[in-house]
Amino acid sequence: MTTTTQAKPQISLARRDVVNQLVADRGNDLMCLSGIGSPCWDLAASGDHPMNFYLNGAMGSAAAIGLGLALAQPKKRMLVITGDGELLMSLGILATIGVAAPKNLSVVVLDNEIYLETGAQPTHTGRGVDLTAVARACGIRNAETVYSQAELEAALPKIRKGDGPVFTVVKILPEKAKLVIPPLEATYTKHRMREALTGKP
Amino acid sequence: MATTTNGATDWRDQIYDIFRENDVRHIAHVPDGGHAKLIKRCEADPEMSTVTLTTEEEGVGMLIGSWLGGTRGALLIQSSGVGNCMNALSVLRHGKFPLLMIVSMRGTWGEGMPWQVPMGQATREVLEAMGVIVYEVDNAADVHATVEAASWLAFDSSVPVAVLLAQRLIGTKKFVAAA
Numbered sequence: 001m002t003t004t005t006q007a008k009p010q011i012s013l014a015r016r017d018v019v020n021q022l023v024a025d026r027g028n029d030l031m032c033l034s035g036i037g038s039p040c041w042d043l044a045a046s047g048d049h050p051m052n053f054y055l056n057g058a059m060g061s062a063a064a065i066g067l068g069l070a071l072a073q074p075k076k077r078m079l080v081i082t083g084d085g086e087l088l089m090s091l092g093i094l095a096t097i098g099v100a101a102p103k104n105l106s107v108v109v110l111d112n113e114i115y116l117e118t119g120a121q122p123t124h125t126g127r128g129v130d131l132t133a134v135a136r137a138c139g140i141r142n143a144e145t146v147y148s149q150a151e152l153e154a155a156l157p158k159i160r161k162g163d164g165p166v167f168t169v170v171k172i173l174p175e176k177a178k179l180v181i182p183p184l185e186a187t188y189t190k191h192r193m194r195e196a197l198t199g200k201p
Numbered sequence: 202m203a204t205t206t207n208g209a210t211d212w213r214d215q216i217y218d219i220f221r222e223n224d225v226r227h228i229a230h231v232p233d234g235g236h237a238k239l240i241k242r243c244e245a246d247p248e249m250s251t252v253t254l255t256t257e258e259e260g261v262g263m264l265i266g267s268w269l270g271g272t273r274g275a276l277l278i279q280s281s282g283v284g285n286c287m288n289a290l291s292v293l294r295h296g297k298f299p300l301l302m303i304v305s306m307r308g309t310w311g312e313g314m315p316w317q318v319p320m321g322q323a324t325r326e327v328l329e330a331m332g333v334i335v336y337e338v339d340n341a342a343d344v345h346a347t348v349e350a351a352s353w354l355a356f357d358s359s360v361p362v363a364v365l366l367a368q369r370l371i372g373t374k375k376f377v378a379a380a
Binding site: 031033053055057058059060061062063064065066067068069070071072073090092093095096099100185186187189190193194197198 | 227250252253254255256258259260261262263264265266267268269270271272274288289291292295296297298
């Protein structure tokens with residue numbers, strides 16, 4: 001690996017502010033799935049919704065579940081909100097998504113460069129691994145890294161309505177936010193989402 | 202021999218017909234010799250979405266999403282990939298999700314590749330440990346009834362079901378060094 005002499009852009013975004021903006025004015029056309037750990041607390045804090053599914057287990061499965069939902073509901077937008085550690089557990093899914101290429105799928109990685117839930121151990125993303133570059137190399141052309149509020153605002157329309165698959169890494173501060181626990185029973189959130197989408201549980 | 206409503210007699214075609222008859226539309230698969238003909242038939246069907254995976258657990262995840270979105274799917278894998286699925290299978294058990302898995306076996310009947318034996322011998326046990334109901338079929342005449350029953354059980358009772366296609370059915374792969 002080559003070393004870079006370029007200074008890293010300063011990180012200023014707070015995770016809750018980011019997630020609130022991602023789901024703002026969502027209406028009934030946005031399906032959201034959060035990956036294990038803090039993204040689940042963030043999505044819950046932004047407001048519970050029948051079309052939220054909080055994946056509180058199976059680390060590494062968030063983007064895959066999002067792929068299935070996107071394919072099943074092509075007229076709705078599928079937004080996966082997950083962490084850098086969660087996605088690093090299954091980078092192959094970016095290749096699968098790049099090839100399957102669902103137009104309605106967005107994956108947002110809240111990248112704090114640490115495993116926040118387990119004691120702030122560093123992830124590979126703070127040590128030179130560039131998830132956006134991985135996504136591009138997997139054929140996901142609409143891929144970018146966001147460092148600032150201005151860049152986030154520019155990215156939001158692409159995340160919510162852009163030609164998918166859209167892959168966005170949002171660099172966030174490595175801070176814990178107040179714990180907000182979503183419904184933990186997947187039997188409940190499963191029936192709720194199926195009913196919202198199909199009219200029957 | 203049992204036939205589907207389309208009259209198929211080849212068991213691979215029968216599985217395809219059962220998918221159609223039971224509205225199974227999302228096919229997640231890894232490349233596999235045992236499933237090659239079935240995969241081709243699903244790929245050729247414009248009403249099915251066929252997704253090639255890099256690893257089997259992606260398929261478990263994808264089909265959880267398919268079900269959340271109101272679509273039935275099936276996972277086509279080899280026994281060697283069952284081990285990769287364990288963590289993802291936990292979601293099925295916790296959330297009472299259905300899953301139809303069709304698993305082509307290695308490492309069992311007359312296996313000539315010793316590296317395949319450990320996972321093949323453990324396949325049923327590890328699936329059952331994660332709450333997956335396991336059917337095994339080792340002759341062509343039973344494929345239709347077994348896969349159909351597995352599909353009904355999975356989707357009508359919302360449980361994960363795996364059908365193991367035995368090597369005795371698929372044919373044991375022989376490894377003979379080139380002269």
